[in-house]
Amino acid sequence: MRKGQYRFVAGFLFAPVLLYVVFVIWPYIQTFGYSLTDWKGQSQTFKFVGFANYRALFHDDVFMQAIWHNIQFLVFIPVITILLALFFAFMLNAGGRSKAGGVQGVAGSKVYKIVYFFPQVLSLAILAVLFNAVYRSDGGGLLNGALIKIHLVDPDNPVEWLNEPHIVLWALMVAVIWQGVGFYLVLFSAAMQSIPKDIYEAALIDGANRNQSFFRITLPLLWDTVQTAWVYLGIIAMDMFVLVSSMTQNMGAYGGGPDHHSDVMATVMMRNFLYFGKSGYACAMGVVMLLLTLILSVFTLRVTRRERIEF
Amino acid sequence: MGSTSAENNGTAGVGRRDLIKRSAALGLISVPTMSFLAACASGGGDDNSSGNDEGKTSKSNPFGAKKGTKLDVVIFKGGYGDDYAKAWEADYEKKLGITSTHTGTQEITGKLQPRFNAGNPPDIVDDSGAQQIKVDVLYKNGQLLDLAPVLDAPSVDDPSKKVRDMLIPGTLDPGVQEGKVVALNYIYTVWGLWYSGKLFKEKGWEPPKTWDDFIKICQEAKKAGIGGLAHQGKYPYYINVAIMDMIAKKGGIDAVKAIDNLKPNAFVGSAAAQAGVEAIYEVVEKGLLMPGTNGLTHTESQTRWNQYKAAFITCGSWLENEQLKQTPSDFDMKFLPMPLLPDSKMPFEAIRAGSGEPFIIPAKAKNLPGAKEFMRHMLSKEWSTLFAKQANSLTILKDGVDASVKLRPGTQSTVEASKAAGDNTFRYLYPDWYSEMDTAIQNASNELMAKRIQPKEWLKRCQAAVDKQAADPASKKNVHE
Missing domain, CATH: 3.40.190.10 (Periplasmic binding protein-like II)
Incomplete structure (x- = not known):
């Protein structure tokens, strides 16, 4: 490097690093400190209790169940969202009838692209309101209303979607996926458009069909983007706080019902932190969440590492 | 797509894509915990520097609330609104010359938790609603004033009687923690x-x-x-x-x-x-x-x-x-x-039957005399009537609504039910x-x-x-x- 360049770089980095240390790293350290105490959340008086909070945590059925729900989200949300988004993106960019002279998307692909993106502009709060109306537990709900009309559901016994232990997680996933697909579709489309058309045309000449060109050309060249999408969707799956707390049956506070069947780590933590006044204990949950996400991100990046293809 | 890849960069260090990926990974770690951490970061020590300048006490001003001081009032703005509190504050300023800073909000926890932790809470709080700070939690943290002095003070309406004798029996009970009244559940x-x-x-x-x-x-x-x-x-x-x-x-x-x-x-x-x-x-x-x-x-x-x-x-x-x-x-x-x-x-x-909507005075309030006097006034017929007018509900003050206020049918039927129940109430x-x-x-x-x-x-x-x-x-x- 040229002389002075380090100082130049350091000058630019100093402010953000300082901010990062003060607002991210330091709170982490504080959280860990609090997790070793019986802090009750509303004053600065507490006793040191060692690892008692952590020991209690592993016997806390509700929290263990919550971890399991996050893992289920972690498996299904990214897989389904990415598959749908890839499928749609491929259809919009390269899935059209192959005419002489090139590869193109299905008819009207530009309109679809915009329509698919609509849900992404909704905030999570609005998404919750919208899907609360869809899943509403009486005849006034969109799903129940429609099913009653076609006599699939008895009007006296409508399906309480969000109050059914075996449905509630899926109901939440549908909402998240519905919102997410559009964004990843656009992301994947952009990546696909940067794949040179001549590669496809060459494949076409060699007699590749749609499946082959997708699996042999599109997917390998998109791998980096898919990996990024996976990380982002992982973030969503590990969180889920807003939807769970504003859509599901109330377990004291922050949703999580019925019978904790939709509780995620974040809702259990907040309930303990504020509603039960077990803030030190909640901090221990926070630290466990941190560790889990750390492991997850390292794992994700390792597993998806592949050789890159340059073009 | 770009063409630099980390493998080819040799000694130059971190490639652009790696950098992006790593920052994405960092994001993955930090985002879910973020909201939690914001709540967790504490504001530091517990210095107890309350400037409780007490004025002169007298029969009509038993706590020595001082003219010209300020009172920090936080009201839960829910089903009952907060107009009633504004009416009280205006009256308080007129009578005692104490100006109030009024905050009407639904986010009691969000607004007040940091203040409690930092040791500068408001002077009086209507701690209610879905985002209330639970009274048992506040009490365990030593943040609540024992309200006995207010309840044992002479009533505004009849100075020969104590405030607590003017209330509907049993209405103080839900505000009791370990034998002490620490929250005044004001609404009946x-x-x-x-x-x-x-x-x-x-x-x-x-x-x-x-x-x-x-x-x-x-x-x-x-x-x-x-x-x-x-x-x-x-x-x-x-x-x-x-x-x-x-x-x-x-x-x-x-x-x-x-x-x-x-x-x-x-x-x-x-x-x-x-x-x-x-x-x-x-x-x-x-x-x-x-x-x-x-x-x-x-x-x-x-x-x-x-x-x-x-x-x-x-x-x-x-x-x-x-x-x-x-x-x-x-x-x-x-x-x-x-x-x-x-x-x-x-x-x-x-x-x-009983009382709800807990009003609390933080133990570390800056203007304790002003807050106590405010609460004493809340338990006067005049302020209780102001409340009934603005919020369509009864207070714990016995016979606390002026006859001039006409109640809605539901509220009227609760008045009758309470009369019929007499002492047969439970909670x-x-x-x-x-x-x-x-x-x-x-x-x-x-x-x-x-x-x-x-x-x-x-x-x-x-x-x-x-x-x-x-x-x-x-x-x-x-x-x-």
């Missing part, structure tokens, strides 16, 4: 069933006094194509009102105390608890609930009830004010005590003492209403919650006498 509330006078007149139904009659009306309602009982299922708090009231009326005050005092036979082995929960389950089993009510929010189900989609709903007396806009003008809202099971220890007129204290146990019982009730568990299992779950709470040594200090 009754809980029970509600129905539309108009609907009942149309159908020729008599308000039921026994459980059998109640079930009959629910069945007739069903025949007429509407639901029997509605409840605000998304918040199992509400159906717990019905279940726990049935238990109390069947077993008398002893059944209430057994639960509050965490007795090993509070639920399992209690005939009253069994009868009470089986009665409510009868409604579920016979299909007399309003369809879908288990999954509805409070506003959704209350509005359905206002649309004559159910005969009864269970709620507290804030219902009328909450539903002002949704209630048809000829709805004729009426209150009804929970109907009786055979051989009940309490009469039909007995109701769950569970466990929700104010044990948030976690309350949550577990609500959870069990939610499962019961959805028919996923039967009364027997409900009793077992509730008893388990009681036993778990009893194992906590801190719970020994709370006694419902």
